[in-house]
Amino acid sequence: MKTARPLIPAWLGYGLFFVLVCVVAGLAILMYREPETDSLLLSWGGVFVAALTIILGVLFWMQYQRDKASTSVEAVNPQLTGAYEQLASCDHELGLVRQLAVELASAISVREAIELTNRYVDQIGIFTVKSYLIYDPRIHGFQQLAYLTEPVSQKQIHALTEAGRALLVENSPKEITKAARECKLDVRVMEGDAKSTRTLNFPSTIVLPIGQSNQMAGVIVIASTQESAIRSAEALDSLKTKLSILAMAIQRVQSFLVDQRSRTQAVVESSSNGVLIFEDDGKTVTLTNGALLEMTGLKKGKVTTADLSVLFAGSVDLESKINEVIKKGNRIKLSNIQLGDRSFDIFLTPIFDYHEDVVAGAIIVNDITHFVEVDRMKTEFVSIASHQLRTPLTSINWFVEMLLSGDVGPLKGLQREYLDEVLQGSRRMASLVNDLLNVSRLETGRLKIEPTPTDLAEMIRGIIKEAEPLIGSKDVKLNFTEPTPALPSVNIDAGLLRQVIHNLVTNAIRYSSKPKSSVEVKLSANQGDEAGIIIAVTDQGIGIPESMKSKIFEKFFRADNAIQMAADGSGLGLYIAKLVMDASGGKIWFDTIEGKGTTFFVQIPISGMLEQGGDKGLIKQTI
Known part of the structure; x- marks a missing residue:
């Protein structure tokens, strides 16, 4: 802060004071002198005056030099203040540049490098659009990215970016120039809204290269709705510096990506x-x-x-x-x-x-054409073999049943026991053959789906009636919960859906781990986001192990705890159920806790099962 200059310099004030002291001293000597002391007094007075003159003269000279130095300092002080402020500004800018360089050193993609730089660019001015055209040597084309601070139309973004492409065509290495000429503008908006229909006025638009001469990485187009978005030459220089650092970062990232691409290409080509x-x-x-x-x-x-x-x-x-x-x-x-x-x-x-x-x-x-063909041939073989096996198995069942009924004479105890075993084995074999035939029809697309209006509750009651012998043998209680009010008839293929629900109910009964367990069958309508008819079958059985949940609908798969509990089983029932529900537009899924039980859900669209042309239905299974 500048101080006011006094009217009389300090050294002149001290001089006048000295003259006054000398006058007073002289008068005192003249007034009080005595004859006998005149000579001595005059001698000491002269010494005193001389000494005082010397001392005050030195003081006058020192004060004069101080005032002169102070005047010089006051003249230089504004220049020093300006230089200090400029130095502080340069130090701050160097700090930002250093910080940007450190952050860009960790960037592993062009997009990340641009977004890091954007934060520093936004400190320089207020920009509505920042549009980047970055050359990518891997595709011999450009990454086109735009960042908006307010809604801008895609048309205006392309028009601004076109100015950047023009600069690349005129002032770029040959490879980039060629790519710029062939480039089709398709700018991707990374931040902001590009769906505006209004046309903005951009009084301030700047196109700058990212990098210099043969190290050019691309171009940036900056547009602002304000006048003089970049307020000074220093700010423009700062922006250019940051873009140069961005160019080096992009080239480092691209060099790494090109090297990585070469390695990946070798692996991919093999x-x-x-x-x-x-x-x-x-x-x-x-x-x-x-x-x-x-x-x-x-x-x-x-x-x-x-x-x-x-x-x-x-x-x-x-x-x-x-x-x-x-x-x-x-x-x-x-x-x-x-x-x-x-x-x-x-x-x-x-x-x-x-x-x-x-x-x-x-x-x-x-x-997978070869594997599909092999699978088709396998399926056809299974179908043919199953057909060939089914006829003799049916004959075996008839003859054994005739023997057991005594049509050809009475049987002894051991003979009846052996024939019972033969009949049970034959029935299991016939069930497996039927499953294989059903799988063949589903996998080859020959399954016919013919939906007709059906009372679902009545169908489920029929399935439960058929399962009564199995329910009695396992000492299980089965409950059926019907919706209130009753559901109207639904368009389903009763034969197909009956097969699915039949499989779920018999599984729930077979795998109930304790006597007096209960099995719940519930029919309901879901009115949520996915409206449909849902049939849920819940047991208190062995559940499904966590590690095997993902495989439960696979062909021939049976969980380990299921095999331990019941050795017989083909592992095809749930696979067939899944194929039927997928083919008919429905869904099947489950919730389970190992050791506590499982609930299977079957969902049918409100509109019913989808119709599908074919030449075969499923073979009905028995308990």
């Missing part, structure tokens, strides 16, 4: 499965292999996920599955997808970065 890797926009393909091109007939070059979606459009909505992988991070398996006369299993999986964010995805196509 795979017999078709592989396609795409970016997190769900469109841009970064890698394919020869197996995929051979399987699909696509030409080597710029293959897109859209090409693959169109190819399989008749069998599956691949585009929606890709979006699910990117947005939700789900892994998806699509089984037995048809393309011409060939069959494929398609696996879609997300690719995560170190932060567990989805940065890409992969589609793996497995040609």
Whole structure:
């Protein structure tokens, strides 16, 4: 703070004071002198005056020099203050640059590097649009990303980005220039709303390269609805510095990705499965292999996920599955997808970065045509063999029943016991043959589904009536809960649904682990998000082990505790039930606690089971 300058300099004030002292001293000597002391007094007075003159002269000179130095300091002080402020500003800017460089050193994707830099760019000015065109050597194209602070139309975003492409065409290395000319603008909005229909005025628009000359990584277009979004040349220099650091980070990341891609390419090319890797926009393909091109007939070059979606459009909505992988991070398996006369299993999986964010995805196509053909031949063999076995088994049952009934004479005790064993074994064999025939009809698509209006409660009461002998032998109590009011008739294929419920009820009875256990069958209507008719069968049996839940609907599978409790069983009942419900538009699932019991749920749409053409129904099983 500057102080007011006095009217009389301090050194002049001291001088006047000295003159006054000398005058007073002289007058005192003249007034009080005596003759005998005149000479001595004058001598000492002269010494005193001389000494005082010297002392005060030195003081005057020192004060004069101090005032002179103070005047010089006051003249230099504003310059020093300005220099200090500029130094402090430079130190702050260097701190930000250093901090940005440290953060970018840990970036493992171009998108992450851009978003880190954005936070620093936003400190420089107020920007409505920041649109990036980043060259990607892996695809010889551009990553196009935009960040908005207020709603902007996609049309305006593209118009702004076009200015960035023009700069790349004019002032870039040859490879980037070529890619910029061929680039189709499809800017992906990462933050903000691009659905606005209004046209904004951007009085302040800046296009800047990211990097310099042969190290250029891309371009940024900055637009603001305010005048002079960047308020000074220093701010512009700061922005350019940060973009230069971003360029180095992008080149480091891309160098790593290109190296990683080379290694991945070698592994992928050696795979017999078709592989396609795409970016997190769900469109841009970064890698394919020869197996995929051979399987699909696509030409080597710029293959897109859209090409693959169109190819399989008749069998599956691949585009929606890709979006699910990117947005939700789900892994998806699509089984037995048809393309011409060939069959494929398609696996879609997300690719995560170190932060567990989805940065890409992969589609793996497995040609299973040979396995499908082998399975078809096996199914046909089982069908033929089962038919051939069924006739003699039926004859065996008839003849054994005739023997047991005494049609050919009385039997002794041991003879009857042996024939009973033969009959039970023959019936188990006939049941297995029937199951195999049913599986064959379901798997080959020959199953006919003919829904007709049916009273579900009446059908379930009939199943319970048939199960009474088994209920008595297991000493189990079975309760049936009907809805109130009663449900109207539902369009179902009574034969098929009866087979499913029959299997669940008999399983619940067989695997009830304790005498006097209860089995509950409940019929109800669900009015929630997924409206439907639900049949629940609950037991107090052995339950299903946690490790085996995922396999319970697989063909020929039986849980270990089920095998220990009942050795006989084909492991086909629940598999058939699942196939029937899937084919008819219904659902089947379960809740279980090992050692306490299980509840199986069957859900039928309110509209009923779906009709399906075919030439065979299921063979009815008996208790």
